Amino acid sequence: MVRLLRSSRGRLAQFIPRRDTKPRNFPIFEVGSSQDASDRQRKYAGNDGAGESAWKSSLSKMLEGAATALGSIGILGLAGYSYHWYYKSLVLSKMENAFAPGFSSLERAALSRQDADSPTQDDDWIPRAEQVTINGIVDGTIQGHYYLVTGEKGTGKTSMILKAMSRIEGEGIAMLEAHSNLEIFRIRLGKALDYEFHEDYIGGLFSFKGPRDTTPLLDIERAFNQMEKIALKRQEESGRPLVLIINGTHFLRDDEDGQHLLELLQQRAELWATSRLVTVILNSDEHWTTERLLRQATRLQVIPVRDIEKKIAIESVKNFRAKAFHEAVPTSVLEEVYSKIGGRLRFLSHVAKSRDMLSACETICEKERLWLLDQCWILGAEMDPGAENQQDICASAMIMAKALIAKEKELMRDKDYDGRLPQIPLHEARELVTNNEFLKALDHINIVTIDSRSMVQADSVAMQNAFRVVSSQPGFDEHLQETLDRLDELESLARTRELTVKDVWGGKGLRAVVESKSKKGGQEDVVVTIKGFSSEGGG
Template identity: 55%
Template structure:
């Protein structure tokens, strides 16, 4: 832009007045017309002008100078400034985007470094055990299960090309074995999280396990109209698996270098908590597809841990590289050894009686959860009786029958309860037909029925899955149905042995059949059939029957017969 400089000429009167020190008299100004102040060629206030121009230029004088050149110059300068600003902003945004994507991958890699939140949560000491009572080597296994060696090879990355499903009843020690295997390498290369029925919570837990924020911390989202979470939880889980796959590929390329050998491990604990509905099935299908692909490429080994049979049923449909590891109760010898070690840990000063340990096993079986609870109690036999009573109460609360006097409003619940009672009675009768239900070496041998026969006994095919989820009955990997535990089987036998149980169950079943018969019976009532003609009650309805082609096949008539007078007695 041009800078207009004006020459200031000092007037002689102003100079002489300033020199003499006298004030200068104000000069009167006479305003001029607007046309004289701003003529066609004069400069408007605010505009640039090199020198004063005459107020009224001659019409025959030269034309005013064109301003297109300065306009184009200013427009080009503004355009270049805008382009440079956009270029700098775009370069900064792209650089941040590249940096953020690399940061996400580094954060996911950090999730598989030594140390895992699940290990930290499982590490606190028992509050009721004094430090002096802790054994010297607290890292050793309390009980060496035969499945522990297999799980160690999986978690250490030595077993490749497969993905695994751990299935067994609640309290058999599945999660504990996984945590024990993770402790050997301090969780290096392993990430574990708990499943949940809500997909949003499942998404958050997966993100926490993978150290992935689903781009919710992306600064670019502040300038966008649609947020980064404007999607479904299932799509976010797919995005997390995509990022995890990139990390696994980079990890496989570094396998030749010193460090961990084998694929990464992702453990989904408590997979049975996922709902068996459309959303839950979509989630399981998504995870299984990833597990199949990663197992084939030796990228990631997925491990599913479930208490319920339906997860195995759902995965088995499309499984080609899945291996099932059943986790059962301990046999008698191992259970007594585990109980003895538990007892020595909590009460080292007490002497352990082998006969009492055997009685404990006879009452609660080889379930590690029950053995641990019994070992913590001062009176072990009393705790065993409490466990048996609790299992019986649970079964009656869930599946108690109401007998012949039940109301028809509880029809659906009583169908569910009576079917469980029928199946429990069938298991008790099956145990009576067995040659032996107890072995001196193995211990308890619970009676079991194939799944399809159990459905025939109940006359229902949909209840058994709910029983498995409620820990009343269990279905193993061979599709065999039995009581969920030894205390539950003891509850079945006590209930079926009560006086009048068979009659009470039969009355309940008859009442259910009667209500169903009433609901299936339809009553047809005809009105205006009684027409009195000539002193007699007459009336008739005619029905025409037709075949599938619409041809008449016959006629049905319904008439009203007049009432007969009562017969007089001979007397």
């Protein structure tokens, strides 16, 4: 029995897992001696020191990251400020270089028309009294004003300015051509001043355009602000102003945009003339720019460039022909040349360089006559109503032609008459054509010209000859009167209103015609006409 129990216990022991004899680390809370307590405190203090060390390590890493970020921001800010400072200095350096001796591409192209080595390629053989004044303005000798150089097309305004520029090799000068589009004007100004309007500034990649970047006028104002800095530096170094030349000012439109730009230019020109920083030279072929500038001008000086006087023109052509063609031209031939083309520089230059001068004169006169007929011929009694506005200008041209020819006949009665073109005061010319806008249109297409003294004349001697030929045609006066009558009829129809009431009684009706008739002094009379009519008979 005992033996059986032992064997059973042995078999059960195979299925019962053995107890792990390794002691386990369970926290035991027991009361012990003071020595044991101190040992436990030291143990726990070691654990707190490890936590404090970890906290200090995290804090140091945070401070290190913050210092790195602040350092990066500081370096980035310093780099940005350094670039900004460098860019501003580069802008001034480029603009200062634009006023250094030498010429821009535009100036080079203009100067290439003049070849000092060949007497047949320039107009130096014709002396100009205005050249000395323009030389002094361009080289900075004459200061304290800004200037409007005005005159008819082809009188030599631009040529004299270019000659003055070539004398000093473009030093201190910027030149540009005006344009009716303000954006194109802005680009041309930037090219003349070598100024990019901050369009190449890298900082612009990280910003949006604001309200100040919306119009070309603001960019033009910024360019002038930069130019003032160069002018101040030049004034301190040499005591001479910069010179800004705007050629073709009449190309600006006589509208709101053009007036704003001209106002900006004049304000700057007045300020610069007072401080002697910049001398502005405006070049124009039309009278409206003179009118616009004179309204607010205090330091403006107008330099009229007119046709060359008869004596100087004849002598100059004679000397040129002797030098270039070894020809002694009779005075009678030169007198005839002047009577056909006058003292217009571009005509004289063309004729003097031609083999047959009289034939060249006839060609010029024929071109002017065809231009007059193409632009201003009148259509008579059969005029279409749609041509009314254009024919108003054409009729005004023919009225002015007749008036100038009559004035010429009066001058020819004087034995001392020197062949100068007849002139009519502007206010009298406005009374003749009844509308100031018509005269502006004729000035724009080079039929008549209005000078700085507000006198109206033919655009040239050749155009005066064309007036004479056209107005002497048989039946011209009757044809002009028919045109004027037709224009009055069309204008009357535009002022007439008609009201018709039908079938009022017995197939009959009433027709009321309301017509306004203008009187002197700008007043109008209203005429009401009432007539009865039969619907069967039609009236």
